Ligand SMILES: C[S@@+](CC[C@H](N)C(=O)[O-])C[C@H]1O[C@@H](n2cnc3c(N)ncnc32)[C@H](O)[C@@H]1O
């Protein structure tokens with residue numbers, strides 16, 4: 001008999017503005033203009049949340065994540081307004097992880113203090129690289145000095161800090177990456193996310209591709225990241241995430257464990273389960289259109305049920321990113337599908353050296369991680 005308890009629930013709040021658009025970025029983010037009213041957008045977020053008060057009243061929110069864009073372009077009072085509303089209107093776990101993404105150049109000690117007072121208890125700082133020349137090539141709006149000062153100041157205010165870096169950047173050498181890692185890991189934070197640069201459609205870099213490190217150099221960079229992180233006491237627990245003991249990002253863990261999430265704000269995605277069905281909702285992407293549609297309706301652009309047949313792909317697309325793997329029972333718990341339905345596929349991947357299934361834990365092998373997209377094809 002499969003248990004039908006609902007998955008844990010997280011909340012994502014999207015703030016779609018930045019100081020300027022970076023050349024590689026395909027996120028739903030727009031340069032901040034003077035005709036944008038952060039106050040009005042905040043009220044749209046509140047109205048967006050309001051419509052879920054009754055349907056989600058019996059479910060406890062485990063984590064909250066303010067992502068962007070650059071949430072730190074919003075004054076702490078606006079972030080406080082949203083957190084207060086969530087605390088007053090929903091049930092939220094006592095020590096819920098509440099993360100905010102902050103960018104160097106639009107964050108200082110006073111802002112950090114303000115966010116902490118508002119209830120934020122985890123900061124994620126987008127550094128990307130500490131090399132000024134490469135920051136310029138990426139079109140970032142801050143210097144290396146500003147990034148390092150932001151991390152230093154944040155450390156005095158938050159115990160729980162993540163830094164985002166990227167690697168295999170235009171013209172980047174192994175030594176330059178190594179220096180980025182040392183500079184950031186020497187701060188003795190507790191979380192590092194590091195992503196290999198990808199050239200995304202609809203970006204400047206896609207139209208004007210820069211010269212990037214070749215595959216061999218990118219592979220050397222990946223091993224350097226793993227060994228420097230290990231030497232600093234971080235454990236890699238997901239393809240791009242490294243954490244000190246007990247410091248995994250709870251919000252992202254919920255995505256990777258195929259939990260539920262409510263997304264509010266322009267272009268935000270939700271996955272919400274109800275009895276045996278799960279639905280994906282996407283809000284209107286353009287901030288203005290989103291705000292208008294919240295005023296006149298629910299802000300939803302698309303709403304579709306997840307098809308039963310696509311559940312294995314959707315589950316494994318997330319779970320196989322976790323280096324410790326997931327218990328076999330989690331598959332049944334989250335998808336309400338008997339594990340027997342995917343056993344032949346799992347066994348075929350085990351035979352090909354891409355997965356292991358041991359003591360009821362399904363785990364990707366290092367080879368499987370390298371060819372994750374190919375592994376997932378088997379579940380399509
Ligand atoms: C939501 S984004 C932006 C967060 C924040 N605004 C910033 O720029 O630091 C989260 C992270 O995704 C990564 N990222 C964005 N675009 C990327 C790309 N094309 N390739 C690889 N990583 C990317 C960056 O490390 C970034 O910090």
Ligand code: SF4
Nearest residue numbers: 018021022025029069
């Ligand atoms: S600051 Fe972050 S979200 Fe904004 S454009 Fe740059 S990478 Fe994208």
